[in-house]
Amino acid sequence: xxxxxxxxxxxxNSCMAVADPATGHARVxxxxxxxxxxxxxxxxxxxxKVTVGSAAxxxxxxxxxxxxxxxxxxxxxxxxDPAVQQLRRLLPYELVADPSGNAAVRVHGQVMTPSEVSTxxxxxxxxxxxAQLGQSVEGAVITVPAYFDEVQRQETKAAGQRAGxxxxxxxxxxxxxxxxCRFDESRPENIAVFDLGGGTFDISLLHVEDExxxxxxxSGDNFLGGDNIDELxxxxxxxxxxxxxxxxxxxxxxxxxxxxxxxxxxxxxxxxLEQTAIDLPFLGAGAEGPLHLSLPSFSRTLLxxxxxxxxxxxxxxxxQALQDAGLQLEDIHRVVLVGGMTRxxxxxxxxEKLLGRPGERSVNPDEAVALGAALEAxxxxxxxxxLPRVLLLDVLSRSLGIRTxxxxxxxxxxxxxxxxxxxxxxxxxxxxxxxHVDLEVYQGEAPSVDGNRYLGELQLAGLxxxxxxxVRVEVDFTIDADGxxxxxxREPATGRKAEVTLRPPTAASP
Amino acid sequence: MSQDPSHDRNPFEVLGLQGxxxxxxxxxxxxxxxxxxxxxxxxxxxxxxxxxxxxxFLGAKKAFEVLSQPDKRRExxxxxxxxxxxxxxxPVTPPPEAPAAPAPLRPAFTPAHGVPVAPRPALTPVHGVPVAxxxxxxxxxPRPSSGVQPAAVALQLYKLGMVALESFDYAKALDLFSKAxxxxxxxxxxxxxxxxxxxxxxxxxxxxxxxxSFERALQLLPECRxxxxxxxxxxxxxxxxxxxx
Ligand SMILES: Nc1ncnc2c1ncn2[C@@H]1O[C@H](COP(=O)(O)OP(=O)(O)OP(=O)(O)O)[C@@H](O)[C@H]1O
Ligand SMILES: [Mg+2]
Numbered sequence: 121x122x123x124x125x126x127x128x129x130x131x132x133n134s135c136m137a138v139a140d141p142a143t144g145h146a147r148v149x150x151x152x153x154x155x156x157x158x159x160x161x162x163x164x165x166x167x168x169k170v171t172v173g174s175a176a177x178x179x180x181x182x183x184x185x186x187x188x189x190x191x192x193x194x195x196x197x198x199x200x201d202p203a204v205q206q207l208r209r210l211l212p213y214e215l216v217a218d219p220s221g222n223a224a225v226r227v228h229g230q231v232m233t234p235s236e237v238s239t240x241x242x243x244x245x246x247x248x249x250x251a252q253l254g255q256s257v258e259g260a261v262i263t264v265p266a267y268f269d270e271v272q273r274q275e276t277k278a279a280g281q282r283a284g285x286x287x288x289x290x291x292x293x294x295x296x297x298x299x300x301c302r303f304d305e306s307r308p309e310n311i312a313v314f315d316l317g318g319g320t321f322d323i324s325l326l327h328v329e330d331e332x333x334x335x336x337x338x339s340g341d342n343f344l345g346g347d348n349i350d351e352l353x354x355x356x357x358x359x360x361x362x363x364x365x366x367x368x369x370x371x372x373x374x375x376x377x378x379x380x381x382x383x384x385x386x387x388x389x390x391x392x393l394e395q396t397a398i399d400l401p402f403l404g405a406g407a408e409g410p411l412h413l414s415l416p417s418f419s420r421t422l423l424x425x426x427x428x429x430x431x432x433x434x435x436x437x438x439x440q441a442l443q444d445a446g447l448q449l450e451d452i453h454r455v456v457l458v459g460g461m462t463r464x465x466x467x468x469x470x471x472e473k474l475l476g477r478p479g480e481r482s483v484n485p486d487e488a489v490a491l492g493a494a495l496e497a498x499x500x501x502x503x504x505x506x507l508p509r510v511l512l513l514d515v516l517s518r519s520l521g522i523r524t525x526x527x528x529x530x531x532x533x534x535x536x537x538x539x540x541x542x543x544x545x546x547x548x549x550x551x552x553x554x555x556h557v558d559l560e561v562y563q564g565e566a567p568s569v570d571g572n573r574y575l576g577e578l579q580l581a582g583l584x585x586x587x588x589x590x591v592r593v594e595v596d597f598t599i600d601a602d603g604x605x606x607x608x609x610r611e612p613a614t615g616r617k618a619e620v621t622l623r624p625p626t627a628a629s630p
Numbered sequence: 631m632s633q634d635p636s637h638d639r640n641p642f643e644v645l646g647l648q649g650x651x652x653x654x655x656x657x658x659x660x661x662x663x664x665x666x667x668x669x670x671x672x673x674x675x676x677x678x679x680x681x682x683x684x685x686x687f688l689g690a691k692k693a694f695e696v697l698s699q700p701d702k703r704r705e706x707x708x709x710x711x712x713x714x715x716x717x718x719x720x721p722v723t724p725p726p727e728a729p730a731a732p733a734p735l736r737p738a739f740t741p742a743h744g745v746p747v748a749p750r751p752a753l754t755p756v757h758g759v760p761v762a763x764x765x766x767x768x769x770x771x772p773r774p775s776s777g778v779q780p781a782a783v784a785l786q787l788y789k790l791g792m793v794a795l796e797s798f799d800y801a802k803a804l805d806l807f808s809k810a811x812x813x814x815x816x817x818x819x820x821x822x823x824x825x826x827x828x829x830x831x832x833x834x835x836x837x838x839x840x841x842x843s844f845e846r847a848l849q850l851l852p853e854c855r856x857x858x859x860x861x862x863x864x865x866x867x868x869x870x871x872x873x874x875x
Contacts, residue, residue, distance in 0.1 A: 308654070332661045446698070500670050511665050537695075540669065542688050601669045615797035 122258030124288060124501045125149070125249055126493025128296070129238060129262055129276065131192040131319025131345060133157040133460070135487055136245045136260075137494035138253075141502060146300070146494035148487050151248040157486050161189045162240045164227045172244035181381075184212035184373035186227050190347055191234040193319040194223040196272035203343045210351050212373035212380075235275040235282075242283035259286030261497040263489050265320040266292035267340030267437075269518050269563050269573050270622075273603065288501040289602055293317075294324035295335055295514055296492030297458040301483045309453040310336070310445075314471045314479065315489075316434070317459035319345040323438050325445040325452070334513040337444035337536045339437040344430065346387070346461045352426045353383035357398070357413065365411045367404045375403050386418055391463045395419040424466045431470055438474040444536045449476035458485045513538050520597055520605065523560040523569045525550055532597045535565065542598040549583065549591040556581035557593055559609055561622060578620040580609040641693030642710050649710030653698065660694035663687070678836065685801065784814035791822060795856070800829040821851035828860045837868040 126146065128135045135157045139146045151158045153174055163176035164186045171179065180187040190211075197204055199217035208215045216231060218224035224231050246257050262280050264273055273290050280287040294313035301311075308329040315322040322340040326333055357379050362368050369375040382398055389396040400413040442449070457479040461467050471479050483491075499510065516539050521531040524547065532543045549557065558579050564572030583591050596608040608619040642649040645659040665671065667687040672680050697703045791806035804826035811819035828843035841864055847857035 308658075327657070329658065329661055330665070332665055334657075334661065334664075500673065511668055511670060513661075513664060513668065538691055540684060540687065541691070610797065612793075612797055617798070 122256040124497040125257055125260045126490050126497050127260045127262045128489040130160055131190050131317055134160050134241050135490035137490040139494045139498035146491040149249050160241050162237055163187045166228055170240050172240055181377050184377040188213050188225050188237050191237045195234040196275045197223045199223045212376045235279040238279040239282040242280055246283055259288050261289050261291050261493045262287055263293045263296050263493050264290050266294050266322040266324055266338040266517050267342050270575055291493050291496050293489050294322045297488040298326050299492035299495045300488040301456055310451050311454045312452050312475045313456045315458040316461040317345050318347050323441045325441050331509045332511045335515045337441045338517050339441040341437055344433050348430050349427045350383040354379045356426055361413050365406055367406055369404055390420045390423050434470055455479045458488050518563045519565055520563050527569050529562055529569045529572055539599045540601050544594055544596045547593050548589045550588055552588045553585040555583045555585050576622045578618050580618040582616050583611055640706055640710055641696045642706055644689050644693035649707045656697045660690050663690040780813045784810045800826045817851045821847040821854045825856045825860055832864055840864050
């Protein structure tokens with residue numbers, strides 16, 4: 121068996137690591153260019169050549185329409201999703217609907233799903249690792265935001281498989297970060313991992329005791345990250361430019377790329393400085409020739425004012441997670457901050473306020489997730505002769521259930537249930553002489569199935585024809601440690617049984 | 631998703647506890663069982679060892695989930711104090727359940743599994759009543775009570791086991807028969823236990839072990855029809871399997 125990597129497939133940056141079977145320690149593997157993280161940017165040229173990482177990023181200004189980034193925010197989403205529509209206005213590349221109505225990108229006239237785009241990043245990482253280690257890479261543990269639903273997970277897995285990787289497991293990012301962090305095993309502790317990256321926010325509460333890491337609860341927002349802040353800054357700069365020159369840059373991809381670049385570096389600079397200057401010569405063209413954007417001072421206060429409303433969205437998931445875990449603020453012993461955005465002082469301040477403790481930076485926020493994934497790879501697929509000591513007990517992040525009468529959503533496995541898990545519920549027929557039932561499986565927290573994600577269905581036929589409500593059907597949901605859901609429906613009187621293993625397809629309905 | 635506690639084995643027992651422990655100790659007990667039975671810990675083990683460990687894990691997890699709720703914890707703790715102050719609970723494989731009153735055995739359906747659905751207006755696959763997880767808890771009668779004849783309990787368990795067997799739920803059937811065998815160690819109960827094991831092996835294609843189980847059942851109880859049926863099935867399946875290769 122070849123090597124198994126740990127891969128953090130990030131919205132903005134990806135990172136890979138590998139565990140040394142002899143020592144059980146993980147280390148980051150640099151990419152072909154020698155960088156420890158790889159920008160999740162993919163460039164396509166007209167001849168079909170694909171460039172990944174910094175190289176693609178460098179060429180982005182020249183080929184803004186052919187350079188794709190941040191696809192993790194689109195993965196497993198509907199094109200009609202309002203968040204996708206809003207994003208569309210600000211992206212230099214083209215967003216379209218694929219034949220089944222999911223968000224996709226179009227480059228050189230070719231439509232690609234976000235998962236297909238991600239495959240290029242994963243393949244690049246795999247090949248970099250192989251070149252470097254002189255050994256073939258067989259598989260990977262890939263991380264996903266804890267708050268990803270089953271479809272988003274499935275799409276991520278498909279991306280890995282297309283890249284020629286056996287995906288041994290999808291691991292939640294904050295949990296991975298936790299594994300990489302050294303903890304004190306001498307006494308039980310509750311740890312909060314606050315992970316704000318480029319595109320997603322996750323909060324996980326974990327309990328560590330002896331060698332077991334038990335996830336207590338997880339929550340988050342799949343559309344909240346540094347990119348949102350960058351977009352607010354881009355929009356502010358666009359308005360300023362419009363006011364100063366009367367020229368709107370909204371449909372100018374080159375200018376949008378440069379604004380995005382400037383927004384991001386301004387944001388980073390303001391993590392250290394109180395204020396900075398923005399200078400973008402030749403940003404547009406007017407009747408009298410080239411137009412420039414020049415702001416002598418862009419202050420941290422201005423950035424924070426712009427970001428405030430978005431950052432307020434960090435609150436609800438934190439409160440939800442605390443509530444689901446049954447913890448009070450004083451029960452939390454440590455707060456670990458991960459993700460590049462936790463370098464922003466306003467973010468750190470909020471995390472500390474919401475979780476009631478100063479945040480620790482004992483782990484490298486850019487590498488912890490990949491290191492943890494590599495450790496998990498060793499735990500589940502490792503070749504070390506000794507069994508790793510740590511055991512990870514993860515949870516299901518979104519509730520699973522079925523459609524019942526009137527489109528109501530009946531939960532079988534509530535969110536934040538430790539997996540593996542199995543739950544059974546008994547249902548009764550609604551109609552007289554009903555001889556079959558269709559079980560539609562959904563995931564989410566909305567009380568009606570319309571607000572939730574459709575995952576698949578199965579039919580149990582051959583029920584004894586009888587009066588409504590007299591025939592019972594036992595529905596059993598089993599999720600294994602890999603998060604694969606097995607649904608079984610059984611009519612106890614006759615023993616008739618139907619079962620299906622749900623590997624959710626691309627979202628076929630909203 | 632609260633469930634009627636009277637249909638489960640006492641979760642304190644499942645975790646090998648006395649019934650007086652606090653949440654921290656309860657969690658510790660669960661994590662200890664989890665550390666031995668979680669699938670990630672058994673990556674080198676055989677499928678049936680994994681399957682057994684999974685049942686253990688799920689049972690402990692359920693028990694922990696129930697006892698995480700303060701009111702449930704109190705309830706079960708009181709019940710534990712009432713029912714059995716005698717044997718100290720052994721971890722992992724607790725002693726047989728305190729005798730349970732016979733469940734009102736309704737013709738063919740649910741009782742084996744738990745709560746019959748309360749009558750309610752005609753709904754679609756209705757909001758069902760949550761039901762106890764099958765794994766370790768013998769779905770016993772509605773209320774653990776003292777002073778019931780062991781023979782009656784065993785008979786009840788046996789009947790429920792047959793219901794489970796008929797619906798091919800071998801894990802549940804095995805659990806029920808082995809409970810029956812513990813209460814009343816008759817050849818019939820023991821043979822049925824072996825029959826269920828045989829079917830479990832059969833379903834994971836451990837043909838040799840399946841045969842051994844069915845044959846041992848026949849030795850114990852030569853007239854055991856279920857064991858013969860099992861052997862016939864085994865011959866068919868193993869033949870087909872070998873041909874298929
Ligand atoms: N010093 C800094 N100050 C402010 N923001 C920063 C700083 N450094 C990085 N960031 C921001 O952090 C984000 C990237 O973080 P990270 O690399 O952790 O995300 P990711 O893992 O790619 O995304 P995700 O985890 O959401 O998929 C970007 O928005 C980047 O601008
Ligand atoms: Mg990240």
